[in-house]
Amino acid sequence: MKKAKHPPIYLETYERGVLDERIELLEEILNECKLCPRACGINRNRGEKGYCKSDRHLIVSSVQAHFGEEDVLVGTHGSGTIFLTHCSLRCIYCQNYDISHLGYGQKVTEEGLALSMLGLQERGCHNINFVTPTHYTPQIVKALKIAVEKGLCIPIVYNCGGYEAKSTIELLDGIVDIYMPDIKYSDAENAKKYSNADDYFDRCKEAIREMHRQVGDLKVDERGIAWRGLLIRHLVLPNGIAGSADVLKFIATEISHESYVNIMLQYRPMYKAYEYKELNRGIKMSEYREAIDIAKEWGLHRGFERV
Secondary structure: OOOOOOOOHHHHHHHOOHHHHHHHHHHHHHHHOOOOOOOOOOOHHHOOOOOOOOOOOEEEEEEEEEOOOOHHHHOOOOEEEEEEOOOOOOOOOOOOHHHHOOOOOEEEOHHHHHHHHHHHHHOOOOOEEEEOOHHHHHHHHHHHHHHHHOOOOOOEEEEEOOOOOHHHHHOOOOOOOEEEEEOOOOOHHHHHHHHOOOOHHHHHHHHHHHHHHHHOEOEEOOOOOEEEEEEEEEEOOHHHOOOHHHHHHHHHHHHOOOOEEEEEOOOOOOOOHHHOOOOOOOOOHHHHHHHHHHHHHOOOOEOOOOO
C-alpha cells in the first residue's frame, strides 16, 4: 500500500506503544467517571449511570457516509460519521434529541465499532467522524487500536459539543487528528438555562486551548480535504442567546486568526425549544450577518460564509 502523504497521528502513537497506556488510563476513569465536566463520580464499569445516562456499554445510533458536514470533511466520498447515543450536555433545543435525550441506538462492542470504522474506510470516506464521543472516549480508543491492527489509516474526527474536561482531551493527544468542537454560548446564565451547564464557556475555552495546542489550525491537502487541526462550529441562536461576539473574540484573540470557524445559520426550534418564546423561531438573516461581521472585524476569515 502506498504510504499516505499525511498519515493519521494515531499510527505513530500506536507504533510507540502508547495506545495501550491511554486505554488503561481511560478505562480506569470509568470506575469514578469524570470524563466530562459533570464529574458524576459514578462507577460505570459496574453498570451505574450518571448525567449522560451511559454505563460501560457503547451505544451507537447510526453509521454512514455523511455528505452534510463541512466541505473540508466531506470531499468526494463523504465523512464517515458514527453517531453515538446519549450526551453529557443534552441541550433543550437539540436537533438530534432522539439520540441525545431519548437514547435511540444499539449496543455495540469495541470490536463491532472497529469493523464499522473499517467499513467506512472501505467505502472511501475521508475520515472517521465520531459525533458526541465524550462519554465513550475509552471505548472509542480501545476500538481504534483494534481497527489500526486491521488496517485503519484515515483521520479521526472528534465532533463534540464543546463541554469537555481538559484532562480527558489531554489523554487524546496523539490520537485525534481533527477536533471539531461547538462553542455554544459565552453567557453562563444562558448555558445554565438551555444546557444546564453554567460553567460551559470556561470549560469549553480550556478544552479548545488544549485541542489547538495538540493539532494547531486546520490543515487541508491539495484536494481541499482536512487531515489535521481544529475546526470550530458556532451556531447562531435567536435573540443573541449564543453570545456570538464574545465567542468570536475568544477564538480570534486566544486561539488563532487562522482558526477555521463554521458560523452556522441552520438553527430551528426542536425538542423543547418551543417552550421558550426566545428560542421558538429560526434566526433572522440580520442576526447571522451580524455574527459574520463581528468575525471579520476580529480578523477571522476561514470557514464561514461571506454575506
